[in-house]
Amino acid sequence: MRPRLLMVIAEDWYFWSHRLHVAQAAQRAGYEVAVATAAGELQGRIEAEGFRYFPIQLDRGSTNPLAEAGSVASVTAVLARFRPDVVHLVAHKLVLYGSIAAALTGAPAVVCAVAGMGYLFMGDGLKRRALRGVVQRAYGSLVRRGARVSVILQNPDDQRELAAAGMIDPAQVTMICGSGVDTERFAPAPPPPGVPxxxxxxxxxxxxxxxxxxxxxxxxxxxxxxxxxxxxxxxxxxxxxxxxxxxxxxxxxxxxxxxxxxxxxxxxxxxxxxxxxxxxxxxxxxxxxxxxxxxxxxxxxxxxxxxxxxxxxxxxxxxxxxxxxxxxxxxxxxxxxxxxxxxxxxxxxxxxxxxxWSRAHVAQATLDVYAAQLARHPRGQRALRKLSAT
The missing domain is CATH 3.40.50.2000 (Glycogen Phosphorylase B;)
Known part of the structure; x- marks a missing residue:
């Protein structure tokens, strides 16, 4: 049985544009890969890549406690069903909800990818401040204190601010700048004539x-x-x-x-x-x-x-x-x-x-984070041995 990777991302289009190449690299390396997103239009394309697909209940804009509890339950159910060795969580809300789910289901390795500080951290309105306080406390409990948790950040400013707020431990952090770009698909072309x-x-x-x-x-x-x-x-x-x-x-x-x-x-x-x-x-x-x-x-x-x-x-x-x-x-x-x-x-x-910023560079750096996190847990070590045998 191959080691299992579950990528939990809010929307299928974001997985497709920002994380598909990482999932493909993991698959080539020997992982069985699954993707969990809110239901969208790309399920068929994701499954055609050879990945398992799990829809989750998630409303990015919601702050309703009952709806959010339902989201946590939905993510937890996916982890309990798939039993991943590595859980890769993307963006603040799923970092928190996925960390709860991982703790409840005993996932040996959790990788939290935070691509920017987001809406909550770019203003001082009353609602933003209140939500920011909740998020900071939750991070401190679920992420910073998580022995099985690694954090991927994209720039050093975010690391300084998250550490200063008590949300992460700098020792948990790996810096990977960007999601990676296909440098063959995005290649230079002569600029067109006419008005710039x-x-x-x-x-x-x-x-x-x-x-x-x-x-x-x-x-x-x-x-x-x-x-x-x-x-x-x-x-x-x-x-x-x-x-x-x-x-x-x-x-x-x-x-x-x-x-x-x-x-x-x-x-x-x-x-x-x-x-x-x-x-x-x-x-x-x-x-x-x-x-x-x-x-x-x-x-x-x-x-x-x-x-x-x-x-x-x-x-x-x-x-x-x-x-x-x-x-x-x-x-x-x-x-x-x-x-x-x-x-x-x-x-x-x-x-x-x-x-x-090439995709190959970003994908390999991410796989290295998976391996380092797996090596810290007996079940993860067994998963690594399976990888080396493939």
Whole structure:
């Protein structure tokens, strides 16, 4: 019997875009792999990869105690049924609920992947502060004190803040920058002729800086700078920071942006642009910027955790102050009006993507975390012996 890996992720599309290659690498290494997500449209494709699939009850935006208890029970039932040797939990809510489930079912190795601090940690409203306090205490009990728990983070700022809040022990942490990019699928293409296009690939959230993009577009239009802004992604109704579809339509009608919605042809969208932009308020290590870097595009982002790990100011793009549409407009104008600068910075983006963010690198680093965590428990040690025998 092969050792078992269970990946627990809120949504199937996120597994497919961010973790599929890790699951495939684990499968090649000898693991039996299962995926648990809230029910979505990709179950058939996930199962076609040879993975078992388990639907779970989860509402990312809910704070209803009964619904949340149901989510914990749902995740626990999956662990009890599949009996994984390694449980890989992604994002804050499932880190907490999955840690409870792992403790109840005796899973020998738990890996918690936190890709950024998220909505709760980017504001000081009363509700956010209250929820943040609950999350911090829960992390302290379930994650920091968990002998079988390892934590994957994407940038050192998150490690410092989580440790300072008593949510993790730095000794638990492995730093893996980003989710990995397919550097063959996301390959450089000659930029198209015509007016420079700025592409933003993201959920349509206030916290992603989408409002600042509209502000920058208005500034550059009024200044007479020829540039087009293209938004790829949908609003996220489960996130309190979502931008209403009506607002996006109004911006499009004003001629500020083109909103294309969610797309599956991201390499083609990058090939059709000249500049990639994500003026986010905070990130883990944004995949959209990493993909744009692999595609050889210059980047414009904000000088905040996560983004500054991907963009080196003046090297492969520009960093601007957060929530500053005027500074964003200046950085975009500098690139839009200088093709040679775009070419130089885009070349550096590609070089860094190949050296630092390839999927092969990220997948192997993650498998190493699994192995290290398994080695700490007798059942995990038996699983490792099975791997070595395959």
């Amino acid at each position: 296009v700025v592409l933003t690939h993201s959920r349509m959230l206030v916290d992603k800086g989408i409002g600042e993009i509209a502000e920058a577009a208005r500034i550059l239009r009024d200044r007479g700078v020829p540039v087009r802004f293209r938004l790829v992604g949908d609003p996220d109704e489960q996130n309190p920071s979502t931008i209403p579809a009506a607002t996006l339509r109004a911006w499009a009608e004003e001629g500020l942006v083109e909103h294309l919605g969610r797309r599956s042809d991201i390499p083609e969208q990058l090939a059709a642009c000249h500049i990639a932009c994500l003026p986010s308020y905070r990130e883990g290590a944004p995949l959209s910027l990493i993909e744009a870097a692999a595609a050889g595009r210059p980047l414009v982002s904000t000088d905040v955790p996560g983004c500054r790990e991907i963009v080196r100011d003046g090297d492969n793009g520009f960093l601007v102050p957060v929530r500053d549409g005027a500074a964003l407009a200046r950085a975009i104008e500098a690139l839009a009006t200088d093709p040679a600068l775009r070419e130089r910075m885009g070349r550096r983006s590609r070089e860094r993507a190949l050296a630092e």
